[in-house]
Amino acid sequence: MSAASHGAGCGVVLGIVVVIFLQQVSYLVLSDLVPTIEYLVIGAVVGGILGALVGWVLGRSYLARQSIGETTPAK
Amino acid sequence: MRFRRPRAKQAGLAAAVLAFAVVALLLNVPAPARAAPSVSSSTANFVAGSTPYATWNGVDINTASTASSALTIDLAQSATLNYSWPTAAGITINDARLQMFYFGFAVSTRDVTITPAQRAGPVSLSWTPLSISYVLEGVYRLTASLIAPNGSTMWSENFYVRGDAPLGFVALLPIVLLVLVVYELYGLVRSGRYATIGRKSTAVPPASPPTETPPSGTQTSAEPPVEKGPPPSGGSP
Numbered sequence: 001m002s003a004a005s006h007g008a009g010c011g012v013v014l015g016i017v018v019v020i021f022l023q024q025v026s027y028l029v030l031s032d033l034v035p036t037i038e039y040l041v042i043g044a045v046v047g048g049i050l051g052a053l054v055g056w057v058l059g060r061s062y063l064a065r066q067s068i069g070e071t072t073p074a075k
Numbered sequence: 076m077r078f079r080r081p082r083a084k085q086a087g088l089a090a091a092v093l094a095f096a097v098v099a100l101l102l103n104v105p106a107p108a109r110a111a112p113s114v115s116s117s118t119a120n121f122v123a124g125s126t127p128y129a130t131w132n133g134v135d136i137n138t139a140s141t142a143s144s145a146l147t148i149d150l151a152q153s154a155t156l157n158y159s160w161p162t163a164a165g166i167t168i169n170d171a172r173l174q175m176f177y178f179g180f181a182v183s184t185r186d187v188t189i190t191p192a193q194r195a196g197p198v199s200l201s202w203t204p205l206s207i208s209y210v211l212e213g214v215y216r217l218t219a220s221l222i223a224p225n226g227s228t229m230w231s232e233n234f235y236v237r238g239d240a241p242l243g244f245v246a247l248l249p250i251v252l253l254v255l256v257v258y259e260l261y262g263l264v265r266s267g268r269y270a271t272i273g274r275k276s277t278a279v280p281p282a283s284p285p286t287e288t289p290p291s292g293t294q295t296s297a298e299p300p301v302e303k304g305p306p307p308s309g310g311s312p
Contacts, residue, residue, distance in 0.1 A: 003270040010263040014256060021252040024213045026237050029142045033179025034299030052264055059270030066271065 001060025011051015015043035020067045127160035127196070127217045127230045136234040142214050145235035148204065150211065156200040156223060164195075166229040170222035171198045175215055192224050204238065210247045212240045 019039045022028040030036040097180035113172040121127070129136050131146055132154050139146045158171045164288060168191035175183040204215075215238060240246040 003268070006269040007263055007266040010266060014259045014263070016261065017255045018254050021109040021249060021256065024211070024246070024249040024252065026145075026212075026214045030178060030216045031214075031235075031237070036178050040168050051266075054263055055266035055269070058264070060269030062267035063270050064164045074308065 003062070004053075004056040007055015007058070008048045008052035011049070011054070012044045013047070014051065015045070015047020016040055018047070019043040027049035092258045118267055121164055121230075125161050125163035125165075127158065127164055127166075128220055129232060130157045131155075131234070132235075136217075136219060139234040139236070140257050142216075142235045144248045145237040147237045147239065149210075150204045150238035150240075153201055153203045155157070156202065156219060158196050158198045158200065158219065159228070160196045160221065162195045164222065164230075167192045167194050167195070167223060168196065168198075168229065169224045170223045171196075171200055172218075172220045172222060173200060173202055174220075175204060176218065177215060196221075204236070205283050209240065212249065214238075222290075 019028065020030070023030040028039060030039070131139075131148075133148060136146075138144060156171075156173055158168075160166060160168065169189045171187045171189065173185045174181040183204060185200060187198055187200045189198060214235055216233055216235055218231055218233050221229050223229050
């Protein structure tokens with residue numbers, strides 16, 4: 001599992017949870033099935049893409065930090 | 076040399092294709108089917124002044140026909156609905172029904188059966204929306220309907236209510252969702268550490284020096300010669 005795929009997994013869950021949370025705080029109406037599924041799918045897709053991007057960026061920065069740590073000579 | 080894709084990449088590609096297909100299917104649902112609720116308001120068959128109506132604790136439900144104008148209620152408190160319809164409406168009713176919808180399904184239904192069937196109302200219905208009001212809150216669609224003895228819906232009206240938690244803050248489900256959001260955000264922030272694992276799994280092993288083919292007739296001492304004879308028999312009994 002890479003950093004991007006882990007971030008995408010977290011983003012998908014976040015997107016779905018945020019949609020349900022917005023209904024609970026009265027920002028969304030989830031009474032009808034079809035708009036509800038649309039909201040959930042859109043939340044999952046958008047969350048997955050954003051999560052993958054964030055994971056990818058964090059993974060690159062983590063690897064950069066690791067490589068700097070490896071190349072720095074021990075004192 | 077044949078290049079083999081990592082399994083994670085194939086799974087990600089399959090997930091992306093699946094998500095794209097689901098979104099495309101949902102966007103292809105005909106617009107009227109998406110826009111119309113499962114039970115729509117049906118008042119077109121009545122002449123002016125004879126249209127049935129209903130009140131929620133004295134407030135006409137017609138004033139809460141959109142989510143932005145939803146009635147603010149306490150989900151744990153009992154509400155009284157009054158259905159009224161004049162004789163001029165020309166309908167005979169034996170069931171007054173109220174339903175609450177969530178994810179397209181009726182999560183709560185209340186019926187008042189009128190025996191014998193009446194050609195004019197009022198009919199009163201007392202109802203507590205949710206007995207588990209500490210769990211849920213938010214905006215919900217309700218449908219009030221009048222049903223004839225043959226089971227057909229003669230009149231129905233959709234309206235919205237905004238249910239508040241009894242404690243005045245949040246209910247159990249929003250708290251659980253907030254905890255989930257925080258946990259997943261923490262997982263997202265820590266996802267950078269998975270880069271090392273991804274790199275290890277996809278790393279190409281260091282290239283080994285090309286093995287030189289020994290000239291025919293010579294044997295290296297490291298490898299024993301392959302015997303051409305029959306395979307050894309099984310172990311001793």
